[in-house]
């Protein structure tokens with residue numbers, strides 16, 4: 575059994591990887607990955623949901639199997655999110671799966687949409703399939719895989735539940751835990767941390783900053799240290815109650831592919847972003863705005879990059895989550 579379970583665990587890791595490739599590209603839909611296995615646990619196809627309006631991960635994986643003439647070998651589906659059972663822009667994934675010989679389905683997380691939790695799970699079970707959550711897999715990595723699936727869906731879950739996006743705060747600290755870079759520099763983190771920070775940016779549909787950062791740094795807020803999703807525009811929300819942001823900065827931001835706007839109130843901003851279908855908003859601001867999010871408890875997760883005191887040592891990266899219940 576462990577041989578079989580380890581193949582499911584490997585497949586689940588692959589499904590997570592597929593989904594992660596498109597984090598930041600799927601809004602308002604969540605990122606989802608799917609891997610299809612044959613009866614001995616051989617991978618037949620892997621796929622992800624790439625963009626809203628495109629096929630869901632399960633449908634894309636089944637289509638890949640069909641194209642390769644492998645559909646009759648499908649035995650097990652491994653999916654990061656419960657298959658949908660409703661017709662939206664695309665047909666229900668439960669029915670797509672039931673049109674194949676699939677016998678078993680492993681699910682990372684239940685659909686957090688209030689309309690749907692457990693409905694797809696039940697539909698597949700009623701059709702005679704063996705359906706289980708990945709947390710139930712008899713494998714030592716099962717808890718970690720379930721947590722990763724939970725984190726993957728956390729922004730969609732929060733938006734569905736509260737109408738507001740997942741708020742991820744990115745903070746860079748020097749060796750003395752200060753946030754202000756030395757004169758002329760805009761950062762003090764290592765190239766590895768910069769790449770990590772740009773991956774966080776790629777995964778968000780909106781960036782939130784403050785007028786203080788705009789005036790001090792003239793930041794570009796583009797994704798440069800990793801490849802960006804092709805053609806993706808992001809929102810840039812600037813907290814600025816006194817209207818200090820120069821018009822030229824807003825024009826230049828638009829030319830860089832950012833839809834920039836000024837805001838005076840954090841809760842109202844989060845409501846607006848949620849209404850626009852933003853799943854994740856990245857706070858990249860100075861100490862004033864960062865503290866305002868922390869004090870108002872309007873953040874969900876913080877990634878802190880701290881410069882090591884020893885030259886040449888990697889930065890320390892710490893991820894903090896506000897609510898224990900939201901912990902990945």
Ligand SMILES: NC(=O)c1ccc[n+]([C@@H]2O[C@H](COP(=O)([O-])OP(=O)(O)OC[C@H]3O[C@@H](n4cnc5c(N)ncnc54)[C@H](OP(=O)(O)O)[C@@H]3O)[C@@H](O)[C@H]2O)c1
Nearest residue numbers: 745746753784786787790813814815816859860861862863
């Ligand atoms: N280490 C890092 O991670 C990091 C990241 C970014 C920037 N920085 C550094 O931070 C420095 C700038 O710091 P900062 O604190 O002045 O910048 P900031 O936090 O980005 O912006 C501060 C401005 O945002 C507005 N604001 C603050 N709280 C608000 C609220 N609750 N609602 C609406 N607007 C609000 C205020 O302008 P109004 O009063 O006009 O509303 C305030 O002056 C720069 O040196 C920059 O390099 C560091």
